Amino acid sequence: MRVLFSTYGSRGSVQPMAGLAVRVRELGAEVRVCAPPDEEFAELLAAVGVPVIPTGAPVRPLVTTVTPGSAAGLAQRAADLMAAQFEAVAAAAEGCDALVATGPLPVTAGARSVAEELGIRYVHASHQPVVLPSPYRRPPARRGRPLPPDVTDNRALWDLDAELANAMFGEMINGQRASIGLQPVDNVRDYAFTDRPWLATDPVLSPWQPTDLGVVQTGAWVLTDERPLPDGLVAFLEAGAPPVYVGLGSTPVSAPKDFARVAVEAIRAQGRRAVVSRGWAELALVDDQDDCFVVGEVNHQALFRRTAAVVHHGSGGTTTTVALAGVPQVVVPQGADHPYWAGRVVDLGIGAAHDGSVPTAESLSAALGTALTPETRARATAVAGTIRTDGATVAARLLLDAVGQG
Incomplete structure (x- = not known):
């Protein structure tokens, strides 16, 4: 069995995926990770013996040069991120049985499209709950697309968030999908998230209140660090x-x-x-x-x-x-x-x-x-003493069980 992990973001996006990849490998599967080409991420994955396929542009120069909250250049960055899924990630996913993805919407929507084309299991993973639709909180604002401050109905705001996601990324994802013979999607956000996303957070630190969305909370994916201190x-x-x-x-x-x-x-x-x-x-x-x-x-x-x-x-x-x-x-x-x-x-x-x-x-x-x-x-x-330390193991078993039943 082979599993591909696709992630794009800072260390908070890469390290948990490495933690899950290690546990999946321990259960007998072959693993590989598509991650940004930053040197520190390559070193992190090499240290735990997980093969890495560099994907997209380095994250650190991007994070440290873009003005917080600014939408300048966002469309091109999103297009590049999505193209990397349809190119590098698609190539890496050949012969795999499952694809687990996390990161910005252009990444996860592209990753699910790749899994759909290849006919393999797809899992969307989130390492924090605020982006997952919930009537108990407002959605976070998208860059350059502020939410109306006078609207207090959270469900209405999440509906608006889906519309904004379509406006920002719909044409982009459907153009890529058409190029590989896939039908268009009409709700980019919900397509990427699926109706059963995984939430890799601890239920004590980050309790998820049940909603119409079938969130699977596994616990945080902790990568054990055994390096000595300097x-x-x-x-x-x-x-x-x-x-x-x-x-x-x-x-x-x-x-x-x-x-x-x-x-x-x-x-x-x-x-x-x-x-x-x-x-x-x-x-x-x-x-x-x-x-x-x-x-x-x-x-x-x-x-x-x-x-x-x-x-x-x-x-x-x-x-x-x-x-x-x-x-x-x-x-x-x-x-x-x-x-x-x-x-x-x-x-x-x-x-x-x-x-x-x-x-x-x-x-x-x-x-x-x-x-x-x-x-x-x-x-x-x-x-x-109440925080779970087995989140990555729980997720690894869920993943391999799902692929085996698939």
């Missing part, structure tokens, strides 16, 4: 009390030097040392004092367990990793699904959420003050 970082950790980690992952900010300065000042105001992660925002140390240490790509699973708290942007992957470590977190949401995860951290009592994306030293210090209380620490430890 010697210099270990020496820093052992030289004093547990520090506060601050990092923005794959999220850039408009003023990274200011963000790093504010974060370090806030951490120092709480009497703590700091570990600063460069990330795609290129955060850096603000001075040469010995209470701060800067890191690049490291094993977060190992590092977070040795911190007093973690300050981050609020992606699903980072939120889950911190929660599993059992330490408090402060979310400074920068966009996308970040406000959702910030809300979940507050609702669960495992940390604090900063109000807005641009903190001051005072506002971030106040949030840290909440996170660093013994009560928050105890709650974070308790919640860690």
Whole structure:
């Protein structure tokens, strides 16, 4: 049995797919992953022995140069992403029994079309719930297509979202489908999602309320990281009390030097040392004092367990990793699904959420003050024990059972 995984996005899209691919391989299937050609993703997949087919343009230059929320150049980027599915992904899917896809709509709509052409099983996967239609929340706004603020009926807004998706991508996907002899689709979003999408999030951190959509929540797809921490970082950790980690992952900010300065000042105001992660925002140390240490790509699973708290942007992957470590977190949401995860951290009592994306030293210090209380620490430890660690195994078995029955 052969399974192809297609993903496009930052590390939060690639790493969970790698986690699932490893589990599927352990159950006896042959696996391969189509992923962006960024060097860090190639290294991540090579480290776990999963073959990778570079697909599309590198993500990091795109993420770090496009103005947040801007629709400039969106049509061409979407067309290129979709074309990559019909070309590189279609070629890689030859001889496969299933195709699992995640990422932006041009990716998943294209991937399902490829699976349809080849007559193989297709699964849509989401690593956060906010894009899946639900009467319990508003849909996220699409770039350049804001939702009417005066409409409060969520069902009506999701219907409008489907119309916007058709307007943005309908002609594009149907042109590609026609080129391989497939009939047009009249609802791009729902076609890509299917009526039974998989939600790869933890049911405690991210409970899904049942809807008309047959969502299958598997638990988060965690890729176990066994890399040792760098010697210099270990020496820093052992030289004093547990520090506060601050990092923005794959999220850039408009003023990274200011963000790093504010974060370090806030951490120092709480009497703590700091570990600063460069990330795609290129955060850096603000001075040469010995209470701060800067890191690049490291094993977060190992590092977070040795911190007093973690300050981050609020992606699903980072939120889950911190929660599993059992330490408090402060979310400074920068966009996308970040406000959702910030809300979940507050609702669960495992940390604090900063109000807005641009903190001051005072506002971030106040949030840290909440996170660093013994009560928050105890709650974070308790919640860690309730989070599932078998999500990728659950999904792997579901996938292979479905293909075997198909």
